[in-house]
Amino acid sequence: MRLTALDEAAETIGLRKGQGVAEARAMYPKLDVIEEDLTADRRLLDGIADWCDRYTPLVALDGSDGLFLDITGSSHLFGGEQALLKDILLRLFQMGIDARGAISSAPGLSWAASRFGGGGVIAEEDMEHVLAPLPVASLRLEEQTVVALQKLGLKQIGDLILAPRAPLARRFGAKLLLRLDQALGRDEEPVSPRRPVASLSAERRLIDPIQAEEDILYLTGQIALSLKTSLEERGAGGRAFELMLFRVDGRVFRIAAGTSQPLRDPKRIAGLFSERLQAVHDDLDAGYGFEILRLNVMRYEAFDTPQEDFDGARQKDISLAGFVDRVSARLGADCLQSFQLCESHVPERAVATNPAIHALTPDRKPAAGVFPWSRSERPLRLFRRPELVEVSLAEVPEGPPQSFHWRRVTHRVSRSQGPERLAMEWWIDGADAQSRDYFRLEDDSGHRFWLYREGLYGQLPSPRWFMHGIFA
Amino acid sequence: MVQTPMTRERLFALREEVARLEGSSVAAARQEALAAESGHSRKAEDQRFPLGIAALDHALEGGLPLNGMSEIRSQAMRDATAATGFALALAALLQRKSEEDRSPVLWISDTVTSMETGIPYALGLADFGLKPERFLHAAPRGLEEALWLAETAVESGAFSVSILEVKGNPAHFGLTESRRLGLRAKAAGRPLLIVRQSGEEEASSAPFRFLVEPAPATSRFLPDRSMLGGSIGNPVFRLTLEKSRNPAPVSLLLEWNPHDRQFLPAREPEHARSARKLPAHSGPRLPAPANRPDRPQEVGPVLALDRAS
Incomplete structure (x- = not known):
């Protein structure tokens, strides 16, 4: 076992990373060693990244112990870059996290300066000047490249900047020069945010944290009201919303809600989250309260301003959409489903279920059901999976059964219709899939069933009978 | 029976109350008739x-x-x-x-x-x-x-x-x-x-x-x-x-x-047997207590059903 991380006290007494635990214990018997928990570390980093959302929505993870924040256009909200960096580091320090940071116009330089240099804000003209004295390891290179460079005497980045480029590229590959250019800001390096960036967002920062659900909902309505104008400018309404709640102690909650129609009415948006809060009630621990509320519009669509009419049909559409949104917000989008007809003659593939929230758009009503193929009557209820039925007596080769045994009850068939032969779809089931002969049967007490025989008599494997649905 | 106007009034009020609770059309009809008698008619609320x-x-x-x-x-x-x-x-x-x-x-x-x-x-x-x-x-x-x-x-x-x-x-x-x-x-x-x-x-x-x-x-x-x-x-x-x-x-x-x-x-079918399974013997069923006595059997017509759950 080896040491992977050290706290301040351990560093001051001279322990190093990579040292054996036995050796360290021999030096300091009172050493407190905790086993490394990578998932917990990852969780912590994710938590900090979530927390950093308060500064910018563009937060990217960097390895296992770093974060990139793209603060383009957001630093002025915090009183400039210097103040922003100070604020971040101070708040993290207060939470017990020893963090270092640097702000520059190149991610590579910020990385190098925060890990190997003094950090701070680096102005555009000082970039080369700051980078030059740093060791080559601060260029985010592989271990062996760093070792090889050091063997050649190229210990500082300054040496690399002065060295001719062509031999370097020949010897160490293009990666080295790419990293160098990235650190100097000559080459563009995109920071890919860890979460999709919201199309629109608005937030409220509170001096006094709030805990009560009503307060959260009220504020959500207020924020939605301020989003309304931006949505109106775009002629759009939101389809997917996200409410972010920043708790005082740094925890961030995200609550997502979708709608079936583009939405911009603040009252309905707040109503959506009222259902969501009901649903996530137990997971949402308000603790000492939330200090920042942010409402994101993740996706928006064109919003056609409806013309109100007198007969109230439009009102019906709205109430249906409202119902679908409420249910989807509270019980999940999969709870409420609408049926969609598909082009397949296999009964279980002919109908697909579609979450109602996606199927319901005001102008595009689901297409009217047209059934182009001729077929016999279908049952009212269909089993998800056909159930095996014991048939003891059936007309051979292709007649209906005389009686069958299903769920421990023997049913005597009094009338029957069929067969309707359905060949399986060879492009899905393969060429050797057995065809089905469907029968509509009525037993002597009036129950009507839909049975099918898979395969044919006189062929191997011997046919099996299945119950697939029940008629009214 | 002699009814003073007072009792009659109270009776009507009670009837109205009961009808409102039950939402019955019979009661509503009667009410309407009474209302018509007293000069104003009310539309039936039921659809x-x-x-x-x-x-x-x-x-x-x-x-x-x-x-x-x-x-x-x-x-x-x-x-x-x-x-x-x-x-x-x-x-x-x-x-x-x-x-x-x-x-x-x-x-x-x-x-x-x-x-x-x-x-x-x-x-x-x-x-x-x-x-x-x-x-x-x-x-x-x-x-x-x-x-x-x-x-x-x-x-x-x-x-x-x-x-x-x-x-x-x-x-x-x-x-x-x-x-x-x-x-x-x-x-x-x-x-x-x-x-x-x-x-x-x-x-x-x-x-x-x-x-x-x-x-x-x-x-x-x-x-x-x-x-x-x-x-x-x-x-x-x-x-x-x-x-x-x-x-x-x-x-x-x-x-x-x-x-x-x-x-x-629809007409009663000739060839079908009833789906309702009648008990083979028509006498009173003996209770089958497992670990407690059976509920006492109700006597007389059922006025209110017990909870089945």
Whole structure:
């Protein structure tokens, strides 16, 4: 076992990373060693990244112990870059996290300066000047490249900047020069945010944290009201919303809600989250309260301003959409489903279920059901999976059964219709899939069933009978 | 009997109160008559939807209540599709009525029933006279969610009919909950159907309860109006109106014609045996106590049903 991380006290007494635990214990018997928990570390980093959302929505993870924040256009909200960096580091320090940071116009330089240099804000003209004295390891290179460079005497980045480029590229590959250019800001390096960036967002920062659900909902309505104008400018309404709640102690909650129609009415948006809060009630621990509320519009669509009419049909559409949104917000989008007809003659593939929230758009009503193929009557209820039925007596080769045994009850068939032969779809089931002969049967007490025989008599494997649905 | 004006007044007030609680049309009619006597008339608050069968509509006092809850029950799980069929036939009728406003039907299914008898099948619904594109299927995870869904659906007023499927007599769906749902339906003026699969009779706030059993289907007609022997035609339900203001239960056979979307009276089939299993011996059943004495048998006519759960 080896040491992977050290706290301040351990560093001051001279322990190093990579040292054996036995050796360290021999030096300091009172050493407190905790086993490394990578998932917990990852969780912590994710938590900090979530927390950093308060500064910018563009937060990217960097390895296992770093974060990139793209603060383009957001630093002025915090009183400039210097103040922003100070604020971040101070708040993290207060939470017990020893963090270092640097702000520059190149991610590579910020990385190098925060890990190997003094950090701070680096102005555009000082970039080369700051980078030059740093060791080559601060260029985010592989271990062996760093070792090889050091063997050649190229210990500082300054040496690399002065060295001719062509031999370097020949010897160490293009990666080295790419990293160098990235650190100097000559080459563009995109920071890919860890979460999709919201199309629109608005937030409220509170001096006094709030805990009560009503307060959260009220504020959500207020924020939605301020989003309304931006949505109106775009002629759009939101389809997917996200409410972010920043708790005082740094925890961030995200609550997502979708709608079936583009939405911009603040009252309905707040109503959506009222259902969501009901649903996530137990997971949402308000603790000492939330200090920042942010409402994101993740996706928006064109919003056609409806013309109100007198007969109230439009009102019906709205109430249906409202119902679908409420249910989807509270019980999940999969709870409420609408049926969609598909082009397949296999009964279980002919109908697909579609979450109602996606199927319901005001102008595009689901297409009217047209059934182009001729077929016999279908049952009212269909089993998800056909159930095996014991048939003891059936007309051979292709007649209906005389009686069958299903769920421990023997049913005597009094009338029957069929067969309707359905060949399986060879492009899905393969060429050797057995065809089905469907029968509509009525037993002597009036129950009507839909049975099918898979395969044919006189062929191997011997046919099996299945119950697939029940008629009214 | 001599009535002073005072007692008469109080009697009227009480009658009115009772009628308001029960929401009965008989009482309302009487009230109307009285009101007409006193000079002002009141419109009947009830909305009824006639089913087109005279005997049934008479027993239902005009038809299915459009602003309230009705219950449909099946005795065993194997009859579940019959109850489903009757409920959906009513839904098809209501959908036909509200053809122009295009409001959908909501089916709130029960998980266990869905596993045992399958989920509503869109092509089958189309064959049954419903419009599958105006049919929403909800699959809540538990009874609590189902009740919330039913309540929200009725309140939203977006559905021509909401159907709540329940299995058996769950403890959390008793008189209180059914009363709550009934009041919501009444307040919203929307029909709500409770389909109780393999359930017992239980006290509920629904003014009507139907028992649905399957019956042999009609035969198909040939073009020359003769019957095609051995064919399976329109579905037939054996319907018993178990609970109504009528003291005697009405029992009749109903044929559902999916093409015309209407109910037709059906004749008693000759060749079928009854689906109702009668006990072999007609004497009193001996109690079979496992670890406690059996409940004392009720004496006299049933006035109120016990909780079955």
